[in-house]
Amino acid sequence: MTDNFNVFVVDDDNFYSDKLQYHLTLNPDVTVTKYSNAREFLKHMDMNPDAVMLDSSLPDMSGINVLKKIREYNSSVPVVMISDKHDIQAAIALLKEGAYDYVLKDDETQGRVWNIIKNIRDNKGVKKEIPELKRQLKREFDFSANIIGRSSSMNKVFAMIERAVKSNITVSITGETGTGKEVVAKSIHHNSLRAKKPFVAVNITAIPSELVESELFGHEKGSFTGANVRRIGKFEEAGEGTIFLDEIGEMSINMQSKLLRVLQERELTRVGGNGTVKIKCRVLSATHKDMAEEVRNGNFREDLYYRLLGLPINLPPLRERGSDTLLLARYFINEYAEENNVMRHKLTKSAEDMLMNYSWPGNIRELKAVIELGCVMTDSREIGLEHITFNRAGSTDSLLQNEMSLEEYKNRIVKFFLDKYNNDVIDVAERLNIGKSTIYRMLQEKVV
Numbered sequence: 167m168t169d170n171f172n173v174f175v176v177d178d179d180n181f182y183s184d185k186l187q188y189h190l191t192l193n194p195d196v197t198v199t200k201y202s203n204a205r206e207f208l209k210h211m212d213m214n215p216d217a218v219m220l221d222s223s224l225p226d227m228s229g230i231n232v233l234k235k236i237r238e239y240n241s242s243v244p245v246v247m248i249s250d251k252h253d254i255q256a257a258i259a260l261l262k263e264g265a266y267d268y269v270l271k272d273d274e275t276q277g278r279v280w281n282i283i284k285n286i287r288d289n290k291g292v293k294k295e296i297p298e299l300k301r302q303l304k305r306e307f308d309f310s311a312n313i314i315g316r317s318s319s320m321n322k323v324f325a326m327i328e329r330a331v332k333s334n335i336t337v338s339i340t341g342e343t344g345t346g347k348e349v350v351a352k353s354i355h356h357n358s359l360r361a362k363k364p365f366v367a368v369n370i371t372a373i374p375s376e377l378v379e380s381e382l383f384g385h386e387k388g389s390f391t392g393a394n395v396r397r398i399g400k401f402e403e404a405g406e407g408t409i410f411l412d413e414i415g416e417m418s419i420n421m422q423s424k425l426l427r428v429l430q431e432r433e434l435t436r437v438g439g440n441g442t443v444k445i446k447c448r449v450l451s452a453t454h455k456d457m458a459e460e461v462r463n464g465n466f467r468e469d470l471y472y473r474l475l476g477l478p479i480n481l482p483p484l485r486e487r488g489s490d491t492l493l494l495a496r497y498f499i500n501e502y503a504e505e506n507n508v509m510r511h512k513l514t515k516s517a518e519d520m521l522m523n524y525s526w527p528g529n530i531r532e533l534k535a536v537i538e539l540g541c542v543m544t545d546s547r548e549i550g551l552e553h554i555t556f557n558r559a560g561s562t563d564s565l566l567q568n569e570m571s572l573e574e575y576k577n578r579i580v581k582f583f584l585d586k587y588n589n590d591v592i593d594v595a596e597r598l599n600i601g602k603s604t605i606y607r608m609l610q611e612k613v614v
Contacts, residue, residue: 171212171287173304175200176207176232177221177248182271183365186219190277190283204232211239212509217266217286222256230263237264239509246279260272313499314351317585323350326479338474339452341481344529347452350479354470355408360448363407368400371413378421380437383428385568389438401434404447407509414474415453415460419467426470449474484526485535490588491521494530498537499549513539514550519554522586524556532557580605581614 173190175198177183187198195197201207204227216425218236222229229247236245241377244266249256257268267282269275328335331354339347343444348367355365373381380390384399400409417425428434433442451474460466484491495513513521517540526532536556540549581595583588591609595602608614 171196171283171527172216173198173209173219174210174215174217175219176202176224177202177219178202178225179221181310186279189280196283201278203227208232208235211236214507215243217242217283219246220245220464222247222251222260226309229259233260233263246282247363248275248279253276266325313346313353314494315487315491317469317487317490318589319487319585320490323479323481326333326477327354327357330354330479333477334360334448335357336448336456336474336476337450337479339450339479340457341452341454342483342529343454345481345483346530347481348410349453350481351408351410351450352548355410355448358408358448360407364404365408365410366400366404366447367410367412370416375418375421378417379424382445383423383434385437386439389436393438396436397602398433398438401428401445401447402443406443406446407449408448409449411449411474413453413458414451414454415466419465422467422470426467426473429473430472441515442466453600484529485524486585488580488584489522489588491526493519494533495521495537498534498542502538502541506541508541509547511544511547512550514548517549517554518552520551520554528557532553574576577608577613580608584614 173196175183176198177186177321178434180202183202184199187200188197190198199210199213201210202462204224205444220229220232220236226234229249231245234241241264242518245264247257247260247265247268248271248330249268250271252270260268262417266286269278269282313320313327315321315323335353337354339350341347347535351367352365370378380393380397380399382399384397384402385393389397405588428445429568432446433444435442457466461468461471486495492513495518499511502508521533521536528535537549537554540553543553543555544550580598580600583598584591587593587597591602591605593605595605605614
């Protein structure tokens with residue numbers, strides 16, 4: 167043992183707690199802080215002890231209630247219950263509630279407590295790694311946990327992802343900036359049969375147009391100035407895995423022709439080379455643009471459009487996902503707390519209302535930034551109105567950004583409220599002051 171290890175002893179028996187402190191601090195790396203009642207102890211839980219030795223019967227609160235409050239605040243801190251009564255049922259109840267161990271106050275208590283603390287201390291490093299491992303597994307393999315949402319529009323997305331996972335079909339992902347297109351692409355790959363193969367993401371907008379061909383297909387030594395060695399491209403790098411072409415709508419017409427040939431022939435030629443290289447990777451693409459409109463305007467090849475279309479997955483903007491906004495906000499609050507080792511914050515009702523009534527032009531990416539800033543700005547456990555800051559630039563209600571007929575606007579509004587209030591037709595009808603039969607008709611006609 168080399169790092170300092172902080173133990174809180176909570177016991178109203180001063181003689182016993184003094185004795186326990188003396189015994190534990192025989193090891194200079196262990197620090198003991200004593201509390202004689204639950205109220206004082208709970209005030210100092212933000213000091214994040216490494217272990218708690220808790221009397222099962224305190225003057226101001228029962229041991230099991232104190233244990234519950236500890237678990238609510240920090241579920242990972244080990245709590246060892248200490249009692250002067252041999253009560254099997256009480257011990258079982260405490261262990262079910264999450265106690266690390268249950269110890270009787272007798273002649274063997276001190277030795278047993280020391281062994282328990284030693285085991286907790288020895289496993290401390292491993293326990294610190296577990297949350298990060300869980301986060302990594304969740305990010306890479308569990309799209310139902312990673313992609314947060316319960317709205318009807320997101321349920322449709324989940325259904326499409328399930329189909330994509332079970333086949334090798336090309337997938338095209340569309341949605342506004344910040345809706346999570348790359349997250350969906352990664353989820354498809356990591357849940358497919360290609361999961362153990364590479365996932366290679368390429369953002370077309372991040373590559374100078376004159377270098378896109380070399381980046382995708384590779385080049386031979388001496389093929390152009392600066393090509394000092396042979397370099398394989400992203401398609402070869404993906405191997406039998408997945409290549410994700412992000413912002414495909416920004417690709418030049420000339421490059422579109424070359425990409426089309428590669429996808430048709432399933433082979434490529436490196437820049438400056440003569441031989442061909444077979445490609446075996448799966449292709450996923452994404453864009454924030456209306457690709458059908460881009461084809462009509464002559465900005466994107468129709469044949470390439472259909473070659474990439476495959477299984478289309480359209481991600482709804484956050485403003486159309488109703489209460490998903492609050493689910494995501496709480497997720498980001500918890501993520502911030504874990505990453506920064508701080509207490510979890512809670513949104514006030516007024517803050518929740520503000521988040522629900524905002525149009526989110528930057529979608530999920532903007533929500534995450536707003537929540538993280540709120541966690542930084544608050545000095546308490548609550549995030550209130552005063553801690554919510556929006557970037558108002560370009561925040562005009564997106565519902566009015568596209569020219570539509572009045573009927574289309576009405577359909578959009580009804581759909582928004584149905585998503586927001588979990589498809590409760592009666593509630594939505596009352597809120598919008600329209601007949602519920604009107605909404606049922608719209609649902610039957612599938613216009614909402």
